[in-house]
Amino acid sequence: MSTTPATSIWETPMRRALELAARGPAVDPNPRVGCVLLDAAGHTLGEGFHRGAGTPHAEVAALADAARRAGGGEAALAEAGAHRLPAGTTAVVTLEPCNHTGRTGPCAEALLEAGVARVVIAQTDPTPLAAGGAERLRSAGVELLTGLLADEAEQLNPWFTQSARLGRPVVTLKLASTLDGRVAAADGTSQWITGPAARLDVHRQRATAGAIVVGTGTALADDPQLTVRLPEDDPARALLRVPAPAADDASGSATLRQPLRVVVGTRELPASARLRDDAAETLLLPTHDPAEVLATLAGRGIHHVWLEGGPTLAAAFLRAGLVDRLVHHLAPALLGAGAGMVSDLGIGTIAEIDRWQLQEVARLGDDLRLTLTPGPAGPHTPTPSGEDA
Amino acid sequence: MSTTPATSIWETPMRRALELAARGPAVDPNPRVGCVLLDAAGHTLGEGFHRGAGTPHAEVAALADAARRAGGGEAALAEAGAHRLPAGTTAVVTLEPCNHTGRTGPCAEALLEAGVARVVIAQTDPTPLAAGGAERLRSAGVELLTGLLADEAEQLNPWFTQSARLGRPVVTLKLASTLDGRVAAADGTSQWITGPAARLDVHRQRATAGAIVVGTGTALADDPQLTVRLPEDDPARALLRVPAPAADDASGSATLRQPLRVVVGTRELPASARLRDDAAETLLLPTHDPAEVLATLAGRGIHHVWLEGGPTLAAAFLRAGLVDRLVHHLAPALLGAGAGMVSDLGIGTIAEIDRWQLQEVARLGDDLRLTLTPGPAGPHTPTPSGEDA
Numbered sequence: 001m002s003t004t005p006a007t008s009i010w011e012t013p014m015r016r017a018l019e020l021a022a023r024g025p026a027v028d029p030n031p032r033v034g035c036v037l038l039d040a041a042g043h044t045l046g047e048g049f050h051r052g053a054g055t056p057h058a059e060v061a062a063l064a065d066a067a068r069r070a071g072g073g074e075a076a077l078a079e080a081g082a083h084r085l086p087a088g089t090t091a092v093v094t095l096e097p098c099n100h101t102g103r104t105g106p107c108a109e110a111l112l113e114a115g116v117a118r119v120v121i122a123q124t125d126p127t128p129l130a131a132g133g134a135e136r137l138r139s140a141g142v143e144l145l146t147g148l149l150a151d152e153a154e155q156l157n158p159w160f161t162q163s164a165r166l167g168r169p170v171v172t173l174k175l176a177s178t179l180d181g182r183v184a185a186a187d188g189t190s191q192w193i194t195g196p197a198a199r200l201d202v203h204r205q206r207a208t209a210g211a212i213v214v215g216t217g218t219a220l221a222d223d224p225q226l227t228v229r230l231p232e233d234d235p236a237r238a239l240l241r242v243p244a245p246a247a248d249d250a251s252g253s254a255t256l257r258q259p260l261r262v263v264v265g266t267r268e269l270p271a272s273a274r275l276r277d278d279a280a281e282t283l284l285l286p287t288h289d290p291a292e293v294l295a296t297l298a299g300r301g302i303h304h305v306w307l308e309g310g311p312t313l314a315a316a317f318l319r320a321g322l323v324d325r326l327v328h329h330l331a332p333a334l335l336g337a338g339a340g341m342v343s344d345l346g347i348g349t350i351a352e353i354d355r356w357q358l359q360e361v362a363r364l365g366d367d368l369r370l371t372l373t374p375g376p377a378g379p380h381t382p383t384p385s386g387e388d389a
Numbered sequence: 390m391s392t393t394p395a396t397s398i399w400e401t402p403m404r405r406a407l408e409l410a411a412r413g414p415a416v417d418p419n420p421r422v423g424c425v426l427l428d429a430a431g432h433t434l435g436e437g438f439h440r441g442a443g444t445p446h447a448e449v450a451a452l453a454d455a456a457r458r459a460g461g462g463e464a465a466l467a468e469a470g471a472h473r474l475p476a477g478t479t480a481v482v483t484l485e486p487c488n489h490t491g492r493t494g495p496c497a498e499a500l501l502e503a504g505v506a507r508v509v510i511a512q513t514d515p516t517p518l519a520a521g522g523a524e525r526l527r528s529a530g531v532e533l534l535t536g537l538l539a540d541e542a543e544q545l546n547p548w549f550t551q552s553a554r555l556g557r558p559v560v561t562l563k564l565a566s567t568l569d570g571r572v573a574a575a576d577g578t579s580q581w582i583t584g585p586a587a588r589l590d591v592h593r594q595r596a597t598a599g600a601i602v603v604g605t606g607t608a609l610a611d612d613p614q615l616t617v618r619l620p621e622d623d624p625a626r627a628l629l630r631v632p633a634p635a636a637d638d639a640s641g642s643a644t645l646r647q648p649l650r651v652v653v654g655t656r657e658l659p660a661s662a663r664l665r666d667d668a669a670e671t672l673l674l675p676t677h678d679p680a681e682v683l684a685t686l687a688g689r690g691i692h693h694v695w696l697e698g699g700p701t702l703a704a705a706f707l708r709a710g711l712v713d714r715l716v717h718h719l720a721p722a723l724l725g726a727g728a729g730m731v732s733d734l735g736i737g738t739i740a741e742i743d744r745w746q747l748q749e750v751a752r753l754g755d756d757l758r759l760t761l762t763p764g765p766a767g768p769h770t771p772t773p774s775g776e777d778a
Contacts, residue, residue: 179717180730181570189739315725329569332761334743336704336734341569345725349576354723361750366748372721
């Protein structure tokens with residue numbers, strides 16, 4: 001998968017770059033990236049990481065750091081791009097430098113201007129738009145090394161990476177039901193089918209997403225707030241952390257983001273709906289087309305969508321083939337009647353069954369969490385007619 | 390739980406008695422029992438185990454073995470009861486000797502007549518009918534020691550033990566469904582929702598039961614054979630083994646039993662139904678009352694019932710509180726429509742949800758097997774109203 005050499009003198013600085021990258025916001029329109037600049041003798045000239053959309057890319061932050069360390073002071077910082085690095089400088093960066101102009105200029109150009117002689121890259125850029133930086137550098141005569149610790153670099157930005165490959169946000173469908181697939185009792189009551197551990201897990205999983213999506217049916221029936229609410233000491237709070245642009249390192253000040261709340265459907269939300277409070281931004285999308293929902297969210301830089309129901313919206317995404325992952329909280333209980341987990345999927349006969357593959361089974365208090373990915377296309381191989389029930 | 394002393398000189402002979410017991414049929418109207426007779430110096434005088442209903446109890450088998458070893462030959466064997474053991478003889482037996490006359494006389498009396506001085510017992514008899522043997526022996530002046538390796542002895546006969554405590558057969562309800570609780574697609578087709586490993590597991594689990602029960606609905610819709618069909622080398626075949634009365638040990642000849650097939654309901658089975666073949670005995674019970682079904686099966690010496698559906702019969706047993714264990718084969722698949730796993734349970738609102746407790750989660754090929762026992766009576770503790778979805 002990667003072109004990593006068995007050992008490399010660049011492994012130590014790359015691990016440092018990965019450490020720096022991890023200080024960036026885990027869920028952001030932009031990936032987390034770290035960069036280390038080294039002189040020909042291997043001494044660090046500068047370091048940087050990306051602090052989130054609208055702030056400098058990691059390479060530019062490292063160049064600014066190098067300018068500051070070189071003694072330029074505030075004046076030099078203001079024109080960091082102009083700082084010239086010593087001959088033989090190597091840039092070690094966790095993601096291929098971008099080659100396009102977004103809110104910031106292309107990093108490949110910035111490295112070239114600063115006179116970098118060699119660039120060591122972990123992950124090549126999976127996005128068609130930003131890719132090409134490596135080629136730009138190579139054609140300008142820069143020595144290039146790619147694939148070093150590429151798997152670790154991918155793990156920093158799993159949703160960004162998978163989303164780039166899919167060309168749309170990754171969609172996780174959250175399900176919660178009894179053993180017999182009920183999400184509510186006969187009278188519509190549903191609080192609570194799962195226990196406190198499963199409900200805490202929902203908040204942790206919401207924190208991994210850029211957007212939490214429900215249909216108007218769920219919004220009207222349950223009046224959910226759809227925010228991430230975690231105890232102060234919960235490790236998943238790190239997923240909400242957005243470092244302040246000025247903060248020096250991981251211990252620096254930060255704000256906590258909330259995922260975008262999205263309501264899909266044409267029915268009106270009452271003014272009193274909790275989704276209209278100011279705990280987080282809410283986007284109303286008057287459509288029934290899952291592809292349209294994802295296109296809108298992709299346009300907002302969202303890589304991972306946490307789809308929380310209800311049965312109609314879940315079925316619409318499943319029918320469209322736009323669910324990449326199921327997280328099913330299964331309560332060891334029976335109801336015998338009440339609403340089902342997903343609405344009609346258009347499956348008429350057993351040969352058309354929609355199979356998934358179990359990736360993980362975890363106990364959450366009294367409940368189970370099943371994590372699944374799309375399975376083989378067809379049903380189980382039929383067995384000889386002699387084998388019956 | 391047991392009165393086992395920390396160490397006991399009787400542990401070695403008791404382990405031998407447990408070994409002997411395990412040679413008996415695992416599923417039988419009678420429990421598996423082993424017995425070792427030792428003289429005052431600790432030398433074995435005789436050994437025996439129970440080979441199944443209609444054959445001598447373990448104590449009587451051990452007495453006959455002692456008579457034979459004492460050199461009496463065929464004549465002495467014919468009147469084994471009359472053989473007098475040396476003074477100071479100890480009987481080590483895995484289950485409290487019975488005190489009632491069934492197809493054989495009470496074992497407590499047989500031990501007394503043979504002049505046993507001490508009886509060491511593992512498990513006390515859990516059945517009201519046969520119990521009292523220990524008290525009979527004690528009142529006759531025999532030294533008594535109970536509880537040695539009692540847990541191991543119980544494990545030999547789990548269904549017998551639990552059934553004796555319940556006063557009726559233990560009922561395991563077998564369920565198989567998709568994640569959304571469907572047991573068939575919209576057009577009624579259902580072969581196969583689960584994979585080959587789960588279907589093999591069904592045959593292994595059937596082998597643990599004295600009876601396999603279905604409703605007429607399932608019998609008519611699926612025309613199942615309801616026999617245990619296992620590969621030649623499958624270890625679960627041991628559960629079907631009934632040793633021949635004359636066989637000397639575990640390597641001796643044996644026949645394979647099939648569980649009783651039971652069809653509950655008032656609809657007629659066609660003459661062509663596979664349940665009418667001669668692969669196993671079939672009992673038709675024209676009733677809808679689960680308690681009546683269990684009383685009938687208890688009367689036939691059945692300790693464990695494997696209830697295989699369908700949804701209506703499952704609901705009837707669940708509503709009657711007559712299910713002790715769920716075995717749920719869960720296929721990682723969705724159907725969106727089709728028949729549900731259990732019919733109406735009379736549950737109107739979430740507070741009445743029927744909770745179970747997960748005892749085991751196992752992977753069976755692509756599927757999961759959940760084993761559950763009845764859970765706490767009430768629903769999960771409600772959380773403060775501030776906590777929402």
